[in-house]
Amino acid sequence: MTRDSAALGSARPGSAAPARTLGSAPAPLLRRIVLQGKYETVTMLRNGEQLILAVVLPLLAMVGLTVTPLLDGFGASRINVAVPGILALCAMSTAFTGQGISTGFDRRYGVLRFLSTTPLGRTGLIAGKILAVLAVLALQVLVVTAVALLLGWQPDPLGWAPGLVLLVLGAAAFTALGLLVAGTVRPEATLAITNLLWILLGALGGIVIPAERLPALLESIVQFLPSGALGQAMREAFLSGTVSPVPVLVLLLWTAIAGGAATRWFKWN
Amino acid sequence: MVRSPESPVLSISGLVKDVGPLPTLDGKMLRVVSGLSLVAERGQVTALLGANGAGKTTTIECAQGLQKRTHGSISLLGEDPDTAGAALRARVGVMLQDGGLPPSARPIPLLKHVAGMYQDPWPVGELIERLGIDSFSRTSVRRLSGGQKQRLALAAALVGNPEVLFLDEPSAGLDPQSRQLVFELISELRNRGMGIVLTTHLMDDAQRLADYVYIIDAGRNVAEGTVAQLLQHPLPPEAGEQHIRTLLFEADPGLDFTGVLPDGVNVTEARAGSYAATGALTAADLAAITAWWAARGIMPRSLSLEARSLEDVFLDISGREIR
Numbered sequence: 001m002t003r004d005s006a007a008l009g010s011a012r013p014g015s016a017a018p019a020r021t022l023g024s025a026p027a028p029l030l031r032r033i034v035l036q037g038k039y040e041t042v043t044m045l046r047n048g049e050q051l052i053l054a055v056v057l058p059l060l061a062m063v064g065l066t067v068t069p070l071l072d073g074f075g076a077s078r079i080n081v082a083v084p085g086i087l088a089l090c091a092m093s094t095a096f097t098g099q100g101i102s103t104g105f106d107r108r109y110g111v112l113r114f115l116s117t118t119p120l121g122r123t124g125l126i127a128g129k130i131l132a133v134l135a136v137l138a139l140q141v142l143v144v145t146a147v148a149l150l151l152g153w154q155p156d157p158l159g160w161a162p163g164l165v166l167l168v169l170g171a172a173a174f175t176a177l178g179l180l181v182a183g184t185v186r187p188e189a190t191l192a193i194t195n196l197l198w199i200l201l202g203a204l205g206g207i208v209i210p211a212e213r214l215p216a217l218l219e220s221i222v223q224f225l226p227s228g229a230l231g232q233a234m235r236e237a238f239l240s241g242t243v244s245p246v247p248v249l250v251l252l253l254w255t256a257i258a259g260g261a262a263t264r265w266f267k268w269n
Numbered sequence: 270m271v272r273s274p275e276s277p278v279l280s281i282s283g284l285v286k287d288v289g290p291l292p293t294l295d296g297k298m299l300r301v302v303s304g305l306s307l308v309a310e311r312g313q314v315t316a317l318l319g320a321n322g323a324g325k326t327t328t329i330e331c332a333q334g335l336q337k338r339t340h341g342s343i344s345l346l347g348e349d350p351d352t353a354g355a356a357l358r359a360r361v362g363v364m365l366q367d368g369g370l371p372p373s374a375r376p377i378p379l380l381k382h383v384a385g386m387y388q389d390p391w392p393v394g395e396l397i398e399r400l401g402i403d404s405f406s407r408t409s410v411r412r413l414s415g416g417q418k419q420r421l422a423l424a425a426a427l428v429g430n431p432e433v434l435f436l437d438e439p440s441a442g443l444d445p446q447s448r449q450l451v452f453e454l455i456s457e458l459r460n461r462g463m464g465i466v467l468t469t470h471l472m473d474d475a476q477r478l479a480d481y482v483y484i485i486d487a488g489r490n491v492a493e494g495t496v497a498q499l500l501q502h503p504l505p506p507e508a509g510e511q512h513i514r515t516l517l518f519e520a521d522p523g524l525d526f527t528g529v530l531p532d533g534v535n536v537t538e539a540r541a542g543s544y545a546a547t548g549a550l551t552a553a554d555l556a557a558i559t560a561w562w563a564a565r566g567i568m569p570r571s572l573s574l575e576a577r578s579l580e581d582v583f584l585d586i587s588g589r590e591i592r
Contacts, residue, residue, distance in 0.1 A: 024359050025388035026355040026358065026359040026386065026387060027385060027386050032386050033384070035382065035385045039382050043371070046373070105372075106371060109369075109370070109371065110368060111371045114365055114369025117335065117363040118358060118363075118383060118386045119386045120355075121358060168381075200385075
């Protein structure tokens, strides 16, 4: 209808006593982010399915790769070839699948919208999620490393520094991809996509099984995937203590492109 | 920024919001708010009253910075919500229509978490007691009843002890006891000087809580005023058979009231012996009709007077057709 506004006089009842103690200052930025990171970390660790994905399946894959001849012929022991890829798989589990699914459902339930109205804000929320991914990843690295050392893993000591940096870079690329999926499709679709890609990339994406062992067609593709690039770079670091620029560049590109796309298309509601 | 106690907490002027492009509209944009204006004061409850889809939620989400407006200006505590930072967000509490609480969370850790975002929050223990949350404090959000969820969402909106509180359909899903509790708290907060902005499609909410009501329809203002002012809203010219008051009574069937009541008051006999006199009834009209009964020895079996409700006003203004 097109009826004009019918104002009924401007008299308004008198205001109550002026505000006394209302209103608060925000907690400092760093404290807000750390709190959110802690909260999300605890939520992730309490989630049974996520724990299976984050710890149990990578450990099973590691054992599987040491008792089968899949990784024979690389000039190093099976466990030495397997562990760097398993660490890369952990980053994909937590940053892409776990974080993607939880963000997707948080979006569905309006959690992202509510928290973005608190002093935390959208930036703090994303920063908190990144912090939680890094915290869970750190726990995964500790557990996987401990079990791997028991199984006889002998990493190149020079591999730790570049290896951990690469792992963080891989987590950044996968976090950006997870946010892109979670922010653009329904949570059920996010669940399906991120789980399916975890299986596909885990098996055929060059992350735990080196590209050379894959069919010729895949071999040329996987080095440009974040999974293949991270797996390859991690193996190089921990087997020989070296880093080559191509996989690093591939990971940086994925981070930039997926991050840009997520910033552009992420829907908060 | 100069802050005087008189400055409104929220001022919206000429708000326009387009959404889309929508595939259902051949890729065109849909205008959900078209030129809406309102002002909300400290220490008052300001209600946006309108049917579902009138643009209430879109309007307050633009004010909260959750949606970007297409045109118009919004000043929330003197700042533009689109560019405001944490300092402004700390002074504003928001209760969303869908709650926005993580389903796996438990009430107390969740409230403590949100409280941590503020320098000087409302003590969580106090809020829990005030809103009766202790009775379900060990239950996860997904297992809470509608009313429990609403109370928790209200606590989460209040934990920063805000100067402005936004409530989107606050009584949705509330059982009568929770509703009483929530309404009492809202009144108390208003008296402490909080500026409260709520949306509702329930006339009763507006009638019980609001100091000032904006009736909105199809994304624009159609009327505004205190509840008392709105109840005196003149009838629209096209209203025809609509009424201000109705006198309902039961007596002998087939009575002829011609000449008893002034023009503009119609008496209808809906069922045999069941009458309704509708129109701008005055005390003199009531005296006339009872005198007429007395003269003829008629004693009605039942008698009641229905005043005009905010619902009537709302329907008069926004039209009675179902959309």
